[in-house]
Amino acid sequence: MSTAKVLTVGSAVGSIRDLFAKIKSIDDKHGKFDLVLCLGDFFGPPKDAADAYEEDHEVMQLLNGRLEAPVECYIMQGEYPLPAPVIEKFAKTGGALSQNVFLLHKSGVLTTAQGIRIACLAGVYDSNVYASEDALGFTSPYFTSKTVEKLLANTLTTSKPKEQNYTSLASIKSSSTSSQLVDIFISNAWPSGITHFSSAPLPAPELASIGVEPVAEIVRKTKPRYHFTSGGGHPPRFWEREPYTWDEDNGRVSRFVSIGAFGGEQPSGKKPRWFYAFSIAPLSATSEPQPKPANATQNPFLHRPPKRPLDTGAQQPGKRSRTDGQGPSDKPPAGYKCKICESPEHFITDCPDREKPHEGYICRICKESGHFIRDCPVKNAVGDTGGRKPREGYVCRACASELHYIEDCPVANQTGHGNRQGRRGPPKEIAPDECWFCLSNPNLAKHLIVSIGSECYVTLPKGQIIPTHQGANHPNVPRVPGGGHVLIVPITHYPTYLSIPPDLAEPIVDETEKYKAALRSMYAKHGAAAVCFEVGRMSAKGGHAHVQVVPVPSKLKNAVEDAFNEEARALNITFEDDPDEALRACAGGRGGYFRVDLPDGRKMVHLMRDHGPFSIQFGRQVLVSILGMADRFDWKACTQSEEEDKEDVAAFKAAFAPFDPSL
Incomplete structure (x- = not known):
């Protein structure tokens, strides 16, 4: 640089x-x-x-x-x-x-x-x-x-x-x-x-x-x-x-x-x-501190200017006087020491160490050091319907979602079994720094990212379906380096692909299709075919659009359509006769949908009912059934150490490089 x-x-x-x-x-x-x-x-x-x-x-x-x-x-x-x-x-x-x-x-x-x-x-x-x-x-x-x-x-x-x-x-x-x-x-x-x-x-x-x-x-x-x-x-x-x-x-x-x-x-x-x-010139984490300009002022975005004093000529009792209006409080009286740093030069309210936790302090929310609970980046984490984010392992009894409590569930509230009122206001939008797919979220697992394009990025998921370390000798494991189960994620935050404004959608959709084609070519080299699916949920108003792409051995590719139909019948899920017309009906974010791209390029589309249950794990459920890996259904049970994840990322990136459209 x-x-x-x-x-x-x-x-x-x-x-x-x-x-x-x-x-x-x-x-x-x-x-x-x-x-x-x-x-x-x-x-x-x-x-x-x-x-x-x-x-x-x-x-x-x-x-x-x-x-x-x-x-x-x-x-x-x-x-x-x-x-x-x-x-x-x-x-x-x-x-x-x-x-x-x-x-x-x-x-x-x-x-x-x-x-x-x-x-x-x-x-x-x-x-x-x-x-x-x-x-x-x-x-x-x-x-x-x-x-x-x-x-x-x-x-x-x-x-x-x-x-x-x-x-x-x-x-x-x-x-x-x-x-x-x-x-x-x-x-x-x-x-x-x-x-x-x-x-x-x-x-x-x-x-x-x-x-x-x-x-x-x-x-x-x-x-x-x-x-x-x-x-x-x-x-x-x-x-x-x-x-x-x-x-x-x-x-x-x-x-x-x-x-x-x-x-x-x-x-x-x-x-x-x-x-x-x-x-x-660009700065980095190792750059030397910049010299403070001689004419630098207080930061107008971190400090409030002092209120204009009344022109009475007298100071209000009990109030510390200010300087000429350009700085903090006057110096403390003789003998005063700040209770935080013991400095005699400032009051405790002006102490520069006031916002820093003492050594050994651990935030009770995220279990990390370096900040107080009030400053925790995930303290306001919310579920997909705007309520509290559930604890790990929780599953809503009404719709089987892992992303909200039952009292926040639109299905439960429709039937009066959620909160006491039987209904809830409109769900809150998830902010980008709370979204688990936005690059600006400090909790995003960036070590899993394998490619970044102009409009989308590709990442291995946490707990991918394909075993790469323990269980990698399973007879139906595709031989794609690094496993091959990836997510294609638009960089900009939209709830679903069909909710992207028309004047902005074309480059995002085009790049997504380029990534799909590149993944199909890569999988084919290793004797596998691609199954792509998207859960386009609009009712929650807060998800981040993404497509999951999972390799299956070529010998099983003809079983994919039947497997989705069979599982759908068991769960009372119907696929539309005209997939393209069904997708057009959802354009502009007018409804939720589940889309599958079969290995032969054909599509299957299910239109979600406004208040009907639909498990976000439906696609994974079908794929683990096809592969005969029922133990891989719960992604949390499939998570690995960061070192193992990085090994998978390195292997996948090396194999994907000849096909990667971003390179």
Whole structure:
């Protein structure tokens, strides 16, 4: 990994050719730049219809390759919906609008060739729209809570243009951690509180109150080293805040810069600064602490500014006086010692060690050291219906699920046997850091990941069906290295594949099918066939879509369909006569389903009833029956040591490498 030289520019507002000419001039004089981040509205207000863009329009010249960028440019959505031709090109290419111009997802994260992680939150904030249940696409100028959740779910992944061949995905595979930190964050909206503790004069007084809390929440979780925005007023003004630090993250330094617009309406007087050039190198866990800048202020996202005192000239009794409004409480009186660290320099409420558990402290929830119970990352873990997460080994008596208690079960509550009221409110959405498949969850078993693509990753599951150490001599064990039972998981959090918004689904589904095809080819080399199945549960509103792929010996592949039908009859499960029509009925998340892809490519689909029982272990139940391995039904009984898991991962990755579409 190496230092990246980055140029950030303000909104072009449709002046694309002029902006490219300016970028070339700056690059010739101060470059060479590795990339350009184009903030805000690149295209300006869209026309009413797609056919309103004539061939000579700059938008069409860009899309047709006749208007070329001098440096690799990444653009975002600003305050307007994107032009229809741009959205159509994005849908076809996944982001590449022309040879050197790439459109970032509305809530995406990419990693550059130098290892720099860049997060983007596009669109503008509206409190009435923000609570929407949908992650709005480019046809809307707004972002919602789902947009923010998707961004935070993706902070350990990359979203790269399909035509690029970045090597950073390989680095993710080898260095994936539970950290959500990013190097650069770009947004239109300012974060709330960013002006607190700052003495840098604002170019307009109204900027002191334009920040919004969702952006501040992203900053608190991702701690960007640089945060650039384009929404500093109308027209946008330039404002650079003093740096601030995150002491608990090795003194990480953050900088906030709001950039003026290149094109469009300009404020009166001198044109605001519309570009910002800088160099940045990736940080790692072993990097030396960054020196604290001399002008660094308190962190506006960790501290609240002091309340403005009443102008009475007297101090309230019993209250400690504050300093000049820029720091913590005054020093303690003579003889005072902090009860935590025994320092005479501060009160106990200001002690830097206050939030650190004493040596030997173990959290009672996760049995780990290093944090108090109140800070435990899994303290709020919930089941698939929004209630408490059951203890290990619990099985709901109403529907056989292991992911919720019976009092939270929709089946039990429908019949009045759940909680005392006989019903429950809508289930709560599982947050990305609580989802067991989101890469941002610190509890995800990242050592089991075997491949990461642009839209999906592939991982061995905990307790896979195929025995690889004990029991590996079973006569029906497929001879796929590492076992071969894997999950294909979309990087972005969606409940099911059919609930993915249509304008975002194509690249995810395409990559999933590529992985399926690659796995089939790999299995065939080792005398096995692939059975793929997905449990698409919508009623729980909180799962993470994934497809399980399990190898079976080629001699048993013709028995798969009969086995599913036989087990389905025993459980009163019916498969639809027209699988494709059944899947269309569930499009847009309109219902739950169970899908099987047979070894010969045909599909079997069961539509779940709204309140009917369906075991999420149905697919596994059928597969262990086919293989004659009834003892492998309970995945918890099949878990291995981390060392054994890593042996399986190494064996599988080596065998899968010639087929892996991400390589």
